Amino acid sequence: MIPENVKKILYEGDKKIATRVAYGEKIAELGETNKDIVVLDCDLSKSTMTSIFAKKFPDRFFNFGIAEANMMSVAAGLAAMGKIPFASTFAVFASKRACDQVSISVAYPRLNVKICATHAGISIGEDGATHQAIEDVSIMRSIPNIVVISPADATETRKAIDKIVEYDGPCYLRLCRGSAPIIFNESYDFEIGRGVKLTEGDKATIVSAGFTTHIAFEAAKKLEEEGIEVDLINMASIKPIDEEMIVDSAKRTGLVITVEDHNIIGGLGSAVCEVLSSKYPTRVIRLGVKDKFGSSGSPEELISAYGFDCGSIIETVKSNI
Amino acid sequence: MDEVRKKELTEMAKKLRIDILEMLCEAGSGHSGGSLSMADVFSYLYFSGILNVDPKNPDKKDRDRVVLSKGHACPVWYAALAEKGYFDKSHLKKLRKYGSILQGHPDMRKTPGVDMTTGSLGQGLSCAVGMAIGAKLDNLGCKIFAIVGDGECNEGQIWEAAMAAAHYKLDNLIAIVDKNGLQIDGFTKDVMNTEPLAEKWRAFGWEVIEIDGHNFDQIDSAIGRAIETKGKPVCIIAHTTKGKGVYFMENVCDWHGKAPSKEEKEKALASLCGEGAE
Numbered sequence: 001m002i003p004e005n006v007k008k009i010l011y012e013g014d015k016k017i018a019t020r021v022a023y024g025e026k027i028a029e030l031g032e033t034n035k036d037i038v039v040l041d042c043d044l045s046k047s048t049m050t051s052i053f054a055k056k057f058p059d060r061f062f063n064f065g066i067a068e069a070n071m072m073s074v075a076a077g078l079a080a081m082g083k084i085p086f087a088s089t090f091a092v093f094a095s096k097r098a099c100d101q102v103s104i105s106v107a108y109p110r111l112n113v114k115i116c117a118t119h120a121g122i123s124i125g126e127d128g129a130t131h132q133a134i135e136d137v138s139i140m141r142s143i144p145n146i147v148v149i150s151p152a153d154a155t156e157t158r159k160a161i162d163k164i165v166e167y168d169g170p171c172y173l174r175l176c177r178g179s180a181p182i183i184f185n186e187s188y189d190f191e192i193g194r195g196v197k198l199t200e201g202d203k204a205t206i207v208s209a210g211f212t213t214h215i216a217f218e219a220a221k222k223l224e225e226e227g228i229e230v231d232l233i234n235m236a237s238i239k240p241i242d243e244e245m246i247v248d249s250a251k252r253t254g255l256v257i258t259v260e261d262h263n264i265i266g267g268l269g270s271a272v273c274e275v276l277s278s279k280y281p282t283r284v285i286r287l288g289v290k291d292k293f294g295s296s297g298s299p300e301e302l303i304s305a306y307g308f309d310c311g312s313i314i315e316t317v318k319s320n321i
Numbered sequence: 322m323d324e325v326r327k328k329e330l331t332e333m334a335k336k337l338r339i340d341i342l343e344m345l346c347e348a349g350s351g352h353s354g355g356s357l358s359m360a361d362v363f364s365y366l367y368f369s370g371i372l373n374v375d376p377k378n379p380d381k382k383d384r385d386r387v388v389l390s391k392g393h394a395c396p397v398w399y400a401a402l403a404e405k406g407y408f409d410k411s412h413l414k415k416l417r418k419y420g421s422i423l424q425g426h427p428d429m430r431k432t433p434g435v436d437m438t439t440g441s442l443g444q445g446l447s448c449a450v451g452m453a454i455g456a457k458l459d460n461l462g463c464k465i466f467a468i469v470g471d472g473e474c475n476e477g478q479i480w481e482a483a484m485a486a487a488h489y490k491l492d493n494l495i496a497i498v499d500k501n502g503l504q505i506d507g508f509t510k511d512v513m514n515t516e517p518l519a520e521k522w523r524a525f526g527w528e529v530i531e532i533d534g535h536n537f538d539q540i541d542s543a544i545g546r547a548i549e550t551k552g553k554p555v556c557i558i559a560h561t562t563k564g565k566g567v568y569f570m571e572n573v574c575d576w577h578g579k580a581p582s583k584e585e586k587e588k589a590l591a592s593l594c595g596e597g598a599e
Contacts, residue, residue: 038458062454062489070481073444077451080429080437082382083458085451100441101478105448109429109438 001229003200009188010198011155016179019211020118022154023175024049026161027086027116031057034165040075040087042068047177048088048118068093072101072115079111084165091117091133091174099139106170107145114164115140118175120150121261122294122302123211125178132294138266140172141239147192148239150174150268152213153183156236159190167192176211176261178299183214183234195242197249201229203321205249208259209235209268212288212308216259219313230317238268243275250282257316259308260288285316322541326369330537333404334364335593338566340400340413342589345580348417351425354563354576355470356397358501358534362559363401365540366466373463376406379433383461386436386452390445390479391470391499392426393578398435399423407434443476445469446496450486453494453554464548467496472504474515480525486554487526494554495547496527499534501563505577522556534559567592 002010031037031053038060045051045063054061064071068089075085087094094102094117106113122132140148149164149171151157157175164171183198195207199220208216213234220232231249235241250256256276258269269286276282287308295302303309337360345351366372366387373385389398396416403410408422415421422431426440437452439445449467456463473479486494498518506512515521519529528550532539540559547555563577564570567589581589 038454060458064481064485065488067481067485069443069478070447070450070485073447073478073482074451074454074485076444077388077437077448077453078455079451080448081452081455081459081461083455101444101447104438104441105444 001200001224002198006198009184011182011185013182015182017154017182018177018179019151019154019157019175020049020177022157023116023118023161023173024052026158028052028056030161030165031060034084036082036084038062038078038083038085040064040071040085042066042071042089042093044089048116050088068098069101072098073105075113076105076109076111079113084112084114086114086116088116088118090131091120091136092131095133095136095139103143107143110145110169112168112170114171114173116173116175119177120174121176121211122289122306123176123178123261123299125299125302126296128296129293134263134289134294135266137174137238137262137268138270141266141271145170146239147171148174149192149236150210150238151236152210152234153180155182155184155186155188156190159188160236163190163192174210178211180211181214183217190236193237193240193242195233195235195237195245197231197233197245199224199230199232201231202252203228203230204255204257204317205231205233205253206257206259206313207233207235207246207268207272209238211261212259215303215308215310216313219310222310223314223317228317228321235268238271241271241275243279246272246275247280250276250280254282255320256282256284257313258284258286258288259313261308262288263291264288265291285320287312287316322538327537330364330368333368334360336404337364337397337400338593339590340403341396342581342586344396344399344413344416346583346586347414349580351396351417351580352393352578353570353580354503355391355394355499355501357565357567357570358561358563359394359397359468359499360565361535361537362497362540363397365537365544367401367405369541371544376434379407383463385464385466388437388445388449388452388465388467389427389439390449390467391442391473392439392445395427398427399432402432402434442470442473443478446479446482449494450482450491453486453491454489456493463493465494467494469496469498471498471500471502471509471515471518472512474498474518475513483522483525483527490552491554492551495544496554496556498556498558499561500558501561503563503572503574503577507574519558527554527556529556529558531558531560534561535565
């Protein structure tokens with residue numbers, strides 16, 4: 001069931017918006033008051049939506065062409081001069097093409113760079129495996145000093161951006177291409193290191209982050225209709241993760257199912273397993289991309305084929321409780 | 322440049338070379354050749370008065386920045402920073418040791434005076450591009466110096482950065498390429514030929530000045546010209562000798578990533594005083 005305090009922060013309506021769009025609009029808004037914000041892109045500004053900022057603040061927008069490695073180190077240099085650079089490109093390039101630059105230029109010296117990567121996961125659809133980031137959370141999470149945030153909807157994206165601007169240090173914001181239903185209203189408060197429970201129940205714990213949260217939310221509501229009540233935790237803050245919330249829930253339910261649009265190796269599922277294996281050993285079933293490359297197809301087809309659609313989540317809960 | 326000043330800079334370069342040999346010997350590992358090849362340039366940068374820096378206020382906002390893109394040559398930088406007074410010279414003996422402020426490659430969070438963390442080749446010049454843009458945004462009026470290796474020019478990222486620096490007309494950025502002609506596996510021309518190097522930088526939109534990197538008159542006039550240049554970044558290609566000053570290290574590939582033993586150090590120090598040259 002949805003707790004009363006959660007009902008207050010839930011959005012009522014059927015508006016859908018992609019997190020990358022919320023990102024583009026939010027930084028363009030912040031640019032008005034925060035003059036230290038500069039935005040960098042690699043010839044993808046119309047897709048990452050940094051074009052909104054570029055149009056409004058052309059003097060603080062820098063396009064580096066199709067050269068992600070350079071952009072990431074340039075961002076480090078800008079941060080060293082006291083700027084707050086938002087470096088945007090697709091998640092595949094931010095995490096893999098520019099991995100060494102993220103690690104050595106940005107993370108090791110703890111420079112205040114906000115890496116805002118869009119088009120994460122197989123849910124980008126038709127472009128296929130070359131453009132589907134399924135390892136980015138794993139890569140970013142294993143680099144010391146980086147905060148990793150995967151917001152579920154437009155509201156959480158905007159709230160998370162407020163927090164990462166306040167936070168002095170490198171952050172990775174994982175954003176998605178496709179429109180997703182808005183989950184939270186404006187009264188929702190995002191905190192780095194804190195999860196939020198969308199439904200409560202003692203049959204199982206579902207932990208989700210990013211694009212999959214609205215799918216998991218739908219699954220939790222359908223399960224409730226059948227009398228199966230679960231804890232659904234939206235864990236946008238993958239690093240640092242909300243250990244207490246995971247452990248407390250696992251203690252009550254005894255079964256944890258993770259859902260993510262990412263390889264089940266190294267992502268949210270692994271992060272949850274790391275917490276539970278040391279704090280409260282519990283059975284964990286990881287739904288997501290099962291260690292294989294993505295494919296072309298519509299987002300819906302792919303999510304279903306890769307086994308983390310609403311039906312798969314419901315089935316997994318039912319057959320394991 | 323007047324003779325008195327030239328003599329002072331020559332003496333300082335010799336001091337830096339002595340510091341380099343002493344600290345590398347003590348550390349038991351590190352990069353001798355590419356540190357020695359840059360001793361004259363670093364003597365000039367830190368002791369000619371050209372850099373707007375203050376060791377008592379290492380974080381002042383409008384300071385000139387130095388980025389050692391060829392980070393492995395940090396012994397020459399550490400020596401210059403210590404001689405300049407950024408930290409006590411006793412730290413040089415702790416190079417590469419656990420807990421030291423002097424890491425194996427430059428670490429801006431540990432070493433006063435180090436403006437950027439580097440070590441993975443190719444990245445420092447990009448960082449310097451970011452610093453140059455940042456300096457222009459805030460009208461700081463400062464200069465950004467990036468020291469790049471000629472072997473490092475194998476890295477694609479150097480050319481991405483070169484493209485971007487010219488695109489954004491970063492005339493506050495001065496790259497100094499230490500063209501010592503050697504890299505780990507051999508002569509640069511054999512491992513991966515970067516020639517024609519000056520033409521490459523020119524083609525990427527930079528003003529290029531070629532000098533003898535051990536000649537203070539030439540270093541002085543090149544940097545003077547670079548500071549005057551408007552509308553584009555400047556690349557000073559400093560032709561140098563790897564291992565400069567130590568006859569048995571000069572132009573010997575093996576001394577790229579090797580530290581001298583105690584005996585070798587004594588021989589090297591004698592060589593700096595003009596003894597033993599063949």
